[in-house]
Amino acid sequence: MAAETLGLAVVRVPGYSPHAVSEFTIGLLLALDRKIHRAWSRVRENNFALDGLVGRNLHGRVAGVVGTGQIGGLVARSLRAGFGCEVLASDPVVDEALVAIGVRYVEREDLLREADIITLHCPLTPETRHLIDGSVLATARPDLVLVNTSRGALIDSAALIxxxxxxxxxxxxxxxxxxxxxxxxxxxxxxxxxxxxxxxLLTFPNVLMTGQQAFLTEEALTAIAETTLESIRAYSAGEPLCHQLRHQPTRPGAG
Structure with missing residues (x-):
């Protein structure tokens, strides 16, 4: 890593907003399913008619959560314990606390095929790039609701259209x-x-898009600032850096 060559330390700010992102995910889902964004636009023009605003309950539907780390775990818990969804989860690491409240871990392919609602919370890797592609969308449940607050390239945008x-x-x-x-x-x-x-994408009436706003809360911004300042203090004092990134040399024979 060039920074190490120059004697510079690179640090990150991990896990600063799991609640912010998980709450925003649920907010997007509710706004989309209950057509709140469309109703708001109408009311601003003094249109209080209810035509075309019939929504659906979350209760009783099958929700699939791809990735149950800090953010996905909170989303799964909210959907299961808060809204009464049947929750399917996919993650290499099983969260036993989620299993205890009725979340069921399944193979990712089964989740993508069986869920009425899919929300994405996994990292972007070569394996997960275009996780949602044309073949997945062709075999998904009719009227699937898809929510992504993770990484854009998890979805093949052209196939989505x-x-x-x-x-x-x-x-x-x-x-x-x-x-x-x-x-x-x-x-x-x-x-x-x-x-x-x-x-x-922005022309479809059943598409709701925001501009990477999910993390943006007062609490998250405070956590970012505090963690960053603590890293600066520790570096100045010559103390170990808790969140330092280090270059991992490629193993011989690795691709």
Missing amino acids: EALKARRLGGVALDVYEQEAGIFFDDLSSEIIDDDILQR
Whole structure:
């Protein structure tokens, strides 16, 4: 790593907002399923009609949680204990506390095929890139609701559009996007965005998108600042850095 060569320490801020992201995930799901975003737009124009606003209960539906780390575990717990969903989970590590409240761990392929709702909370790796692709969407439950607050490239955006056009999806809520670099975190309201896939996604009435907002709470920002300042203090004092990143040399023969 170049930083180590220059004598610099690189630190990270881990786990600063699991509650923020998990709560936002549930918020997106509720807004999408109950069409709250569409109702809000109507009411602003003094349209109080209820036509087209029929939603669905979360209670009793099958929710699939891909990844049950800090964030996914909180989402699974909320859906199971809070809303009474049947929750399927997929993760290499089984959380026994979730099993104790009725969450059922299954193979990822079974989860993707059986769930009415799928929410993604796994890291982006070569294995999980385009985890949700055309073949998954073709075999998923009719009217699947898909929520992604993790990494944009977990979903093949072009395949997602085709599934939406074919009316196979009940709804999609995204806080991340595969090609978000250069778009998210900027005000482009007066610009022409040269991204046909993003612009097409925004035309669907059953797609709800936000711009990587899930982490953004006062508590999360405070945790980021406090952890960063503690790392600076420890470095200045010559103490070990709890969250230092270190270069892992490639093993001989590794690909």
